[in-house]
Amino acid sequence: MGPDPAAPPRRTRVHDLAAWKRAGQRFAMLTAYDAPTARLLDAAGVPVLLVGDSVADAVLGRHGTVGVTLEEMLHHARAVTRGTEHALVVADLPFGSYQVTVEDGMRAAVRLLGEGGAHAVKAEGPAVQLCTRLVEAGVPFMGHLGLTPQSVHQLGGYRMQGRTAATADRLRDQARALADAGAFAIVLEAVPADLAREIAAAVPVPVIGIGAGAGCDAQVLVTHDLLGLTPGGGPGFAQAYADVGAVIVEAAQRFREDVRTGAFPDGEHSR
Ligand code: KIV
Numbered sequence: 001m002g003p004d005p006a007a008p009p010r011r012t013r014v015h016d017l018a019a020w021k022r023a024g025q026r027f028a029m030l031t032a033y034d035a036p037t038a039r040l041l042d043a044a045g046v047p048v049l050l051v052g053d054s055v056a057d058a059v060l061g062r063h064g065t066v067g068v069t070l071e072e073m074l075h076h077a078r079a080v081t082r083g084t085e086h087a088l089v090v091a092d093l094p095f096g097s098y099q100v101t102v103e104d105g106m107r108a109a110v111r112l113l114g115e116g117g118a119h120a121v122k123a124e125g126p127a128v129q130l131c132t133r134l135v136e137a138g139v140p141f142m143g144h145l146g147l148t149p150q151s152v153h154q155l156g157g158y159r160m161q162g163r164t165a166a167t168a169d170r171l172r173d174q175a176r177a178l179a180d181a182g183a184f185a186i187v188l189e190a191v192p193a194d195l196a197r198e199i200a201a202a203v204p205v206p207v208i209g210i211g212a213g214a215g216c217d218a219q220v221l222v223t224h225d226l227l228g229l230t231p232g233g234g235p236g237f238a239q240a241y242a243d244v245g246a247v248i249v250e251a252a253q254r255f256r257e258d259v260r261t262g263a264f265p266d267g268e269h270s271r
Contacts, residue, residue: 009086011085011086011087011119012047012048012086012087014088014120017184017185017206017218018184018204018206020206020218021205021217026217026218026219027047027048027218028046028047028220029046029047029048029049029090029218030050030223031049031050031051031052031055031222031223032049032050032051032083032089034079034083038079038081038082038089041084041223042083042084042086042087047086048087048090048218049080049084049087049089049090050090050091050092050220051091051092051116051118053065053092053094053095053150054149055072055076057230058222058223059076059224064149064152065095065149065150066150066152066153067095068092070094070096070108070112072094073091073112074111074115074116077089077091077112077116077117078117081116081117088119088120089118089119089120090118090142091116091118091121092122092123093108093123094108098127102129102130105123105133105134106130106133106134106139108121110139120139120140121141122187124144124145124149125144125174126174126177127178128174128181129181131143131178131181132181135183141183141184142184142185142186142187142208143174143178143183143185143186143187145174145175145178145186145188145189145191146187146189146190146212147159147160147189147190147211158190159190160190161190161191162191162192162195168192168195171188171191171195172195172198172199172202175188175199175207176202176203179203179204179205184205184206185205185206185207186199186203186205186206186208187207187210188207188209188210188216189209189210190237191211192212193213193215196213196215197214200215200217201215208220211236222238225240226241227240227241227245228242228243228244228245228246229245
């Protein structure tokens with residue numbers, strides 16, 4: 001007997017992502033940092049939510065992800081997992097939690113699952129040893145290659161990666177190595193569309209693109225860019241699907257005016 005079509009959707013599992021790739025079914029991932037937003041994205045049927053270290057710029061008013069701490073990631077991961085019923089929740093390992101030793105990375109990942117409630121972790125760069133050890137320990141691992149914002153100082157800015165033959169070769173090798181090590185998916189950020197398409201075809205796990213063209217198996221956006229909440233509109237590859245910023249300003253202006261004129265609270269809201 002097949003699954004009951006009337007049954008509520010179950011939570012996305014890491015294995016579903018590879019099955020979707022095999023079936024040629026593209027899927028979406030969005031970032032989430034708090035419970036009410038996670039609840040809405042979950043209700044919208046977004047199957048994968050990323051507690052990204054982009055929380056730094058999107059929510060905490062910082063510039064860049066390098067200063068995000070593990071405690072901050074835990075705080076936001078807890079909120080997001082409380083807000084979801086169906087989405088797979090992936091949490092970023094922040095800068096400093098895995099660059100020094102693999103053991104550090106394992107301890108941080110264990111905390112993000114155990115205390116944060118996340119179902120998987122993501123780390124940037126060719127963290128092949130960490131991926132191998134985490135998968136052996138039962139912790140699903142998502143890779144992140146191309147423009148890796150935690151390495152912004154080494155990369156010399158937020159620029160497109162893989163433009164030369166040598167750097168494109170390196171990205172191909174890194175993606176294969178992560179897939180071989182057991183990564184269940186790989187984010188590819190800011191790489192030429194042709195290269196991203198080629199990498200997606202070369203590895204058996206889903207390649208989730210951001211600024212990497214239409215040839216990827218899935219796409220991710222920062223939710224604040226999607227909703228029009230990023231001052232200046234965010235990076236060129238991000239598309240705003242709504243202007244929630246304008247809705248907030250308009251509601252706050254109407255409230256401000258109603259308070260000034262005495263229209264709020266009216267009889268109905270004075271009880
Ligand atoms: O932190 C983040 O939002 C990310 C996405 C850009 C993939 O890593």
